[in-house]
Amino acid sequence: MRRIVVVGASAAGLAAAETLRREGYAGTLTLIGDEPRLPYDRPPLSKQFLTGRWDMGQLALRARTDLEVLGLDLRLGIAATGLDPAARSVQLADGSAVPYDALVIATGVRPRRLPGRDAHVLRTLDDALALRDRLGPGRRLVVVGAGFLGAEAAASAVALGTDVTLLEPAPVPLAHLVGHEVGRVLSHAHQERGVELRTGVTVSHVTGTGVLLGDGEVVEGDEVLVSVGSRPNTEWLAGSGLDVGDGVACDAYCEAAAGIYAAGDVARWYNPLFATSMRIEHRTNAAEQGMAAARNLLAAPEARKAFAPVPYFWSDQYDMKIQAYGHLRGHDEVAVVEGDLGERRFVVAYRTGDRLTGVLGVGVTPKALRGWRQALTAGTPWHEVAANGTGTPPAIESTPTGAPR
Known part of the structure; x- marks a missing residue:
């Protein structure tokens, strides 16, 4: 494999590029981004940057020197406009085409x-x-x-x-x-x-x-x-044959088609830990999925690993630190398992079917949620949450993730 192209120069695309180099890929690595700026972090835009507490320099995901070490063919300020899987090439807005042997799509979303x-x-x-x-x-x-x-x-x-x-x-x-x-x-x-x-x-x-x-x-x-939601940036993939109904549809390995992977906000993939297809617009997932897609792209078919994370997101509003793990959407029940809602210092757990599928904390430390994350990874049945009462997550058995309980 001599040419890998990553389309999208934000968190997911950069994570994919860095992982490819870290895993030993030494061929041509092209990173394409429609913005003219070097990769930067987006979550602070609505918080630290909007209030003026951060300047533009603090948003940078990597220093220029760190990017230079990667030896990238960096194409910034040029949007991808088309994909031809048969010819294995990406068309750009300047009329040029970039050939590839393998491709990572990380084009994110845009606001509605x-x-x-x-x-x-x-x-x-x-x-x-x-x-x-x-x-x-x-x-x-x-x-x-x-x-x-x-x-x-x-x-x-x-x-x-x-x-x-x-x-x-x-x-x-x-x-x-x-x-x-x-x-x-x-x-x-x-x-x-x-x-x-x-x-x-x-x-x-x-x-x-x-x-x-x-x-x-x-x-x-x-x-x-x-601020009424977003749309996956998939228009440039029209006519490519990829399934882009709500993001780029992928399997559990983040593969959308032979030699084509997707990561980040634009990717909809099957998460075997929750047995459902999901598309997640959160910073942590973007970086983790970029790394997973890159590793699977380089791996032999039998050595690939399913991307099965416990999704995580956070939000800062006033003096509230909100943190959540799991798949909260579509839950059947919510239970306060620690603290008090009125004091804005609490942990709530979410049930979908007969299983613990999410947990959210306000005003608590990351350490306070660590055990709950482990419970989610273990696929803990809801009756164990209920039986454990409040204050601490249920004890975790040594059952491997995804195994019958």
Whole structure:
């Protein structure tokens, strides 16, 4: 194998490139990115960078010298526009084509937008710069969407002295993911800090002075941030033959087709630990999946390892540190297993079917969740969680992951 191409120069793509070199690949390694900047970290954009506590230098994933050591054919500021698996080539926006023997797709996602006037979104460094320059005392920000990104941006804007209105179509923000009780706890934190949180409202389009709601009311603001989800960047793969219904469909090894792997926000793969297909838009998963895809790409077929992580994400809002492990979406039950919701210092566990499938902590240390992560890895039955009571995770048996219990 003499030529490997990685399309996407953020966390997943960079992790794949570094792993390929670390695992001994010495051939041509091309890293393609549509942004002109060196790879940088995205989670701080809505938090430390938006509030001004971090500068651009602190966002860098690697120093330039570290990238030079990798010996990359670095193509930045040029988007991929097409893929021809038969010819094994990637077409670029400048009209050139890059041949490959193996390919890693790590093109991430882009924000969904609303009809009407242009509004802020928050995905790139340029997005964060444009929004940060418009925040401060005496300014009014309307945030459409109270998911984690919208909530983080709202908290950052409040810290800068901005008046914030947070609009959410669901009755309780994030209830579909974390549950109604936890969603209400997180909502109250915004309201206590002066955020005008309005739930059960839909936004028709963005106007010149704010947004128009579905019932005809105009909510005014100097700036509007739209945070209503994202779309996988798969348009450039049209006609390639790959399944891109909701991200690049992969098997448990992150392989989408012969010699083509995917990683990060754009990848939908089968996670055997939870026996379901998932696409995860979180920083930790992007890096871990980039490494897994690279190792499987280089490995002999019989030596490949399924990518079966316990997903992890975190969010910082005001003085709250929110951490979660597992697959929370679609859960059947939520139980407080430690602490108290009212004090915003607690751990809750999630049941899907007869199994523990997720855990979320607010105001607790990473150490406090370590045992719960092990319980998730072990596929712990829910009855063991219930029998153990509160305070500590159930004892972990020595049953290998995925084995019958």
